[in-house]
Amino acid sequence: METIRRLRAxxxxxxxxxxxxxxxxxxxxxxxxxxxLAATQIDPAETTYVGPSDxxxxxxxxxxxxxxxxxxxxxxxxxxxxxxxxxxxxxxxxGSVVGGGLFIILTPPLSEWPDRADAFDExxxxxxxxxxxxxxxxxxxxxQTLREHRGIAIIDAETGTVIxxxxxxxxxxxxxxPPDPPTEHMFPASAYGACKTQDQVDVLHTLEALQKDxxxxxxxxxxxxxxxxxxxxxxxxxxIDGQDVLVTAxxxxxxxxxxxxxxxxxxxxxxxxxxxESKRVIQTESGQIRYKTPATAAELPGEPDTVFVDEAAAIPxxxxxxxxxxxxxxxxxxxxxxxxxGRGFAVRFRERLTESRFAVTERQMTxxxxxxxxxxxxxxxxxxxxxxxxxxxxxxxSDATPETVTYRQFSGETLLADEQLLRELFGLLVLxxxxxxxxxxxxxxxxxxxxxxxxTVDGHVASVALCxxxxxxxxxxxxxxxxxxxxxxxxxxxxxxxxxRDEAAGTGTGMRVMRIxxxxxVRSRGLGSHLLNQIADHARxxxxxxxxxxxxxxxxxxxxxxxxxxCTVHLSTTRNDRSGAHSAVMIRPFxxxxxxxxxxxxxxxxxxxxxxxxxxxxxxxPELIRAVCESAAGAPELSLSDQEWRHVAGLSSGASxxxxxxxxxxxxxxRHIVAPDKxxxxxxxxxxxxxxALQGQSWETVTQDEGYPSEAQCKRALGAAVxxxxxxYGGAIAQEERKKYS
Numbered sequence: 258m259e260t261i262r263r264l265r266a267x268x269x270x271x272x273x274x275x276x277x278x279x280x281x282x283x284x285x286x287x288x289x290x291x292x293x294l295a296a297t298q299i300d301p302a303e304t305t306y307v308g309p310s311d312x313x314x315x316x317x318x319x320x321x322x323x324x325x326x327x328x329x330x331x332x333x334x335x336x337x338x339x340x341x342x343x344x345x346x347x348x349x350x351x352g353s354v355v356g357g358g359l360f361i362i363l364t365p366p367l368s369e370w371p372d373r374a375d376a377f378d379e380x381x382x383x384x385x386x387x388x389x390x391x392x393x394x395x396x397x398x399x400x401q402t403l404r405e406h407r408g409i410a411i412i413d414a415e416t417g418t419v420i421x422x423x424x425x426x427x428x429x430x431x432x433x434x435p436p437d438p439p440t441e442h443m444f445p446a447s448a449y450g451a452c453k454t455q456d457q458v459d460v461l462h463t464l465e466a467l468q469k470d471x472x473x474x475x476x477x478x479x480x481x482x483x484x485x486x487x488x489x490x491x492x493x494x495x496x497i498d499g500q501d502v503l504v505t506a507x508x509x510x511x512x513x514x515x516x517x518x519x520x521x522x523x524x525x526x527x528x529x530x531x532x533x534e535s536k537r538v539i540q541t542e543s544g545q546i547r548y549k550t551p552a553t554a555a556e557l558p559g560e561p562d563t564v565f566v567d568e569a570a571a572i573p574x575x576x577x578x579x580x581x582x583x584x585x586x587x588x589x590x591x592x593x594x595x596x597x598x599g600r601g602f603a604v605r606f607r608e609r610l611t612e613s614r615f616a617v618t619e620r621q622m623t624x625x626x627x628x629x630x631x632x633x634x635x636x637x638x639x640x641x642x643x644x645x646x647x648x649x650x651x652x653x654x655s656d657a658t659p660e661t662v663t664y665r666q667f668s669g670e671t672l673l674a675d676e677q678l679l680r681e682l683f684g685l686l687v688l689x690x691x692x693x694x695x696x697x698x699x700x701x702x703x704x705x706x707x708x709x710x711x712x713t714v715d716g717h718v719a720s721v722a723l724c725x726x727x728x729x730x731x732x733x734x735x736x737x738x739x740x741x742x743x744x745x746x747x748x749x750x751x752x753x754x755x756x757x758r759d760e761a762a763g764t765g766t767g768m769r770v771m772r773i774x775x776x777x778x779v780r781s782r783g784l785g786s787h788l789l790n791q792i793a794d795h796a797r798x799x800x801x802x803x804x805x806x807x808x809x810x811x812x813x814x815x816x817x818x819x820x821x822x823x824c825t826v827h828l829s830t831t832r833n834d835r836s837g838a839h840s841a842v843m844i845r846p847f848x849x850x851x852x853x854x855x856x857x858x859x860x861x862x863x864x865x866x867x868x869x870x871x872x873x874x875x876x877x878x879p880e881l882i883r884a885v886c887e888s889a890a891g892a893p894e895l896s897l898s899d900q901e902w903r904h905v906a907g908l909s910s911g912a913s914x915x916x917x918x919x920x921x922x923x924x925x926x927x928r929h930i931v932a933p934d935k936x937x938x939x940x941x942x943x944x945x946x947x948x949x950a951l952q953g954q955s956w957e958t959v960t961q962d963e964g965y966p967s968e969a970q971c972k973r974a975l976g977a978a979v980x981x982x983x984x985x986y987g988g989a990i991a992q993e994e995r996k997k998y999s
Contacts, residue, residue, distance in 0.1 A: 258296040260419050264410055265297040265359060267424060272356035272629040275423060276637065278403055279363050280370075281414035283339045286363035287312065289414035290335050293361065299333045307350060308337025308363070320346065320376070326353040328485070328513030330627060335361045341376040342396065344642055344695035351638050352480050356628030367403070367411065371396040381699070383706040383725070383746030384734065392703035394673045402641040408633030425633060443468065444494040447525055451518065456622040457487045463620050464491035467563050467585045468498070473615035475607070476589040478622035481635070484589045485511075486626075488565050489518035491587070495563055496544035497526065503547055503561035505554035505580075507571045509537060512548055515567055519546055552837035555579035565589070574606045575811060576837045581613050642695040646684035649717040651778035657719040659787040662712040666795070669702040672709070681718040682711060689774030697723075706746055707771070710795070712788050720784040722773040722792060728802070730763035738763065749805045752827060752842055753858060762858075765802035765850045768792075789821045793845065802851035809838030812884040818843050819888035826858035828866070828885050830873035839877065841885060855890060863893040867927050871953045879947040883930045892932035895986055897921050902983075902991040909980035910998035915949075915972065922950040922975075925982045937985055942978035949975060 261277055268275040277293065279286040287310055294304060294315070304315035307323045313335070318325060323346045326334070334350050336342075342364075354360045364370050371393040378391040403409050410423030436458045438449035443465045452458045456478075464487070466472045478484045492502045492515070506512045519539060537548030549558060555576045557564070564583040566572065569590040580586055588610075610617055624630065639645040672679045683701070686693045701709055701723060712720040727747045734744055738754040749769055753762035770792070775784045796804050806818055810828065819825075823843035832839055846852040870882060897905070901921035907913030908922070915922065926946040929937065938946075945963055948954045956968045965971040983991050 258292060260410060260412065260422050261293045261359075262296055264423050265299075265357075268359065269357040271425075273408065273425075273632045274351075274354050274356060274358050274360060274628050274634040276403075276409040276634050277359055277361045277423070278367070278409065278411045279361060279414040280366045280411065280420075282365075283310075283337075283363070285414040286339075287337070289412070289417075290361050290363060293359075294333060297333075297359065299359070303332035304334070305331050305353075306335040306337065307346070308335070309340050310337060323350055324508075324510055326350060327510040328517070329353050330355045332358040333361065334358075335363065337363045338370075338375070339363060339365065342399070343377045344395065344699050348638060348642050348644070348695055351634060354627075354634075356625075356632070360634060362403075363414075366413075367400045370400060377699070378703070380745070381704040383704070384744055385729065386705040390705040392669050392705070394669045394702040395699040398673060398702070399641055402637055406633060406637040406640070409637060444491065445497065445522075445526065448490045448494050448522055451490055451522055451525075452487070453483060453626050454622075454624045456624045457483045457490075457626070460484065460487040460620050460622060461490055463618055464488070464587060465494075466616075466618055467491065467495065467587060469616075470584055471614050471616060472585045473610060473613070473617045474587045475610070475617060475619045476587070476622065477620070478589075478591065479625075479635075480591060481625045481627045482622040483514075483626040484591075484622055485514040485567055486518040487622075488567060488587060488589050489515035490522055492546050492563075492565055493519035493522040493539075496523070496539065496541045496546050499543035500562040501545055501547075501559065502563050502565065503549060503554060503557070503559070503583075504537075504565040504567060505549050505551050505572075506567035507551065509548065511568045511571075512537065515565070516546070516548075551576045552832055555837050557583055563587070569606075573809060573837060574609075575809070577606045578609060579837075581610070581615070586615070643680060643683045643698050644695070646680040646687055648685040648688055648776045649681045649719075651776065653717045654714045654719040654776060654779055657712070657714045657776075657779045657782065657784060659783050662714055662719055662784065662787070664788070664791040665711050665713055667709040667711060669709075673702060678716070678718070682709070682721050685718055685721050685774050685776055686723070686772055688777070689772070693772070708768075710788060710792050712784055712791075718776075719779055720773075720775040720788045722788055723771045724792065725769045725771050727767050727769050727805070728763050729766040735760050735763045748807055749842055749844070752807070753854075757827060757858065757861060759858065759861075762854065765848070765854060766800075767803040767805055767844075767851070768796060768799075768801055770804065770806045785817070786821050793822070793847070796847050800848070802846065802848045803854060804845045804847070805843065807840055807842045809833060810841045810881055810885060811838070812878075812880045815841065815843075815881075815884040815888050819884075821845070823888070824855060824859065824890040825885050825888040826855065826862050828862075828869070828874070830869055839874070839881075843888065859890045862889055863891065863931065867923055867951065870951050871923075875952040875954060877952070879944040879952075882947050882951065883943060886927065886930045887933060889931055893924075893928055895924060895928050897924060899990050902987055903994045905979055906983050906987060906991045906994035907998065908976040909983070909995075911973075911976065912998055915975060919950060919953075922946065922979055925979065925986060926950050928986060929982055934985065937981050938978060942974070945971070945974055946978050 264275045279289050301315040306313040306315055306317045311317055320341045327349055331353050334354050336350050351360050365373050374388045378388050381391045382388045407425045408423055411421040412419055436452050436455045438458055439462050449458055460476050464474055476484050495502050504512055539546040551572045562584055564580055564586045566588045569588040683698055700707055706726045708724045710722045711718050728750050738744060738751055739760045750763035753759050773785060808814055822845045825841055825843050827842040829840040844855050846855045901918055904913045904918045905921045948959045960968045960971040
């Protein structure tokens with residue numbers, strides 16, 4: 258207890274945090290944690306326990322409830338790791354502890370902990386593997402870093418033995434100066450009075466620019482710098498001024514701080530009229546602040562005056578692009594976080610933002626608010642969860658080409674033993690994928706169904722892919738999926754079985770490419786395709802039946818996978834809530850069974866897709882429809898009746914009226930885009946036919962969106978677009994009909 262008291266006093270004196278590891282059996286670690294809280298006189302009202310016990314005299318949350326602490330502040334958090342130690346949750350809980358506070362971990366003896374499987378391991382045990390096949394490397398990494406880093410005490414809870422006292426030599430620190438508000442400002446003085454650092458003041462002052470049209474502000478910071486709070490103060494100030502402010506973030510928990518600061522400012526000024534906790538809406542006398550999911554916010558519902566995008570790095574680029582239609586927009590993003598650390602925002606979207614109509618202002622926040630700079634627990638967390646992982650610097654891989662790189666497969670053991678390699682590889686995944694998070698670090702180290710493939714230059718990673726083995730399911734498992742059950746980790750067999758009603762889809766053995774990323778400085782050199790070819794060779798050696806992929810569709814991505822031999826067998830009819838995109842499933846076969854799987858799902862795709870496009874995909878971009886259909890294997894039969902051929906043959910001359918029998922035109926354009934002669938139609942005519950004949954959009958919509966001066970001209974253009982299709986695909990009856998009008 259004396260060690261823990263001293264550690265707490267040291268934390269308070271430096272405004273830093275300290276970490277206490279209590280090892281032993283479950284009862285002794287929990288008892289010792291209770292005693293530690295009492296000995297340090299930490300207020301139970303400022304303490305949260307996360308774990309299976311219900312005996313703690315403080316707020317107690319089950320493991321799955323721990324995310325509720327995001328955006329909150331605690332003097333102490335106890336994470337009971339006996340039943341479950343999840344990387345994502347570890348990051349979230351540490352982030353809620355303020356300076357002067359303690360983070361307490363309850364574990365088995367550290368020498369035994371890595372070998373004790375828990376509930377998180379069970380989530381990595383994808384059938385046919387059981388939990389005994391899951392590795393222990395992530396916990397070995399955690400144990401190693403706990404032993405090595407400053408500010409971390411390790412205590413045997415059964416004997417009271419202090420294995421490591423965790424004391425730090427006090428580093429010289431500069432006292433925090435009170436923030437100095439600007440002499441001239443447009444936001445209320447009370448908003449600046451609510452700022453806790455000069456960083457927050459400067460960001461708030463920058464956000465005043467959102468009162469002007471065509472303005473964008475980008476704020477980047479690590480966790481705990483107060484960017485969401487500054488954004489909330491700005492949103493409240495704009496609402497006071499009468500603006501309708503729309504805020505979006507990956508989850509509602511991401512905007513807790515945002516709404517708390519906004520409410521506090523409005524309440525202080527007595528301009529707080531109404532707040533809905535469930536709907537996340539604040540209304541003032543003249544303005545409002547409202548939350549929408551990214552997919553909904555991308556539609557800019559209600560035409561808001563200003564949009565705030567919190568945790569922008571965790572939102573797909575395609576949704577961020579849609580938000581560029583707003584009058585003014587602010588993007589706040591975590592540089593290194595644990596809610597999806599993908600940096601597509603920083604790498605890809607920032608270029609498009611720079612090229613947009615917006616005048617862009619950028620700000621970075623470096624001064625922590627919850628604790629002092631250089632906090633040792635932040636340093637430990639960044640290393641343990643690889644939150645600061647980065648790809649290799651471009652100079653190290655500048656010579657990377659398909660001819661100069663080396664293809665390698667990396668085991669979890671190799672990655673654990675090579676910190677630089679692990680950081681480069683994981684950093685590349687973080688850079689390229691908005692969903693990459695610390696759980697993925699554990700997955701690539703320990704999951705038995707996951708394999709890591711990479712291209713390297715002198716040992717440095719230029720391109721990487723994570724693959725998951727799927728299929729080879731038992732008859733019982735296949736029947737359970739068919740009847741509605743879910744089997745984790747078998748995405749493609751699951752979709753083909755449950756949604757497309759193919760009970761045999763899980764019989765073969767395949768491998769799904771979960772993630773693929775190439776370092777930005779060496780893209781467009783064919784490295785991604787080269788890596789996929791190497792993985793294909795591996796699939797042949799392993800006698801796999803197929804390779805597959807599922808992703809949020811864009812024309813560019815479909816064309817990339819199609820170029821590499823993958824064929825579309827499914828396009829979802831609904832958008833993913835998080836990505837806002839329709840998902841596609843594509844397959845590349847390697848055996849007779851794999852080819853049979855592709856053949857029957859291609860036939861089914863070609864039969865059902867025209868009706869699905871008209872029924873559920875009528876608002877999808879025509880180029881996306883074209884790319885998906887073009888990437889299917891084979892071509893549909895043209896089963897037009899004699900009367901339908903006569904009808905379509907008369908459209909170009911005006912002898913036929915399109916509305917009389919639109920089915921024939923729909924079949925013609927679908928046949929064309931599945932197996933196109935790309936010289937046959939112009940891109941304009943192709944879009945027109947997809948919109949009108951396949952998607953069934955109204956003449957008014959097609960005329961407006963395709964830029965025709967009038968509906969009459971749009972109709973004439975459709976007739977002209979059909980003519981080359983009749984010439985190409987029409988038989989004797991169609992040609993005879995055409996001659997009548999030539």
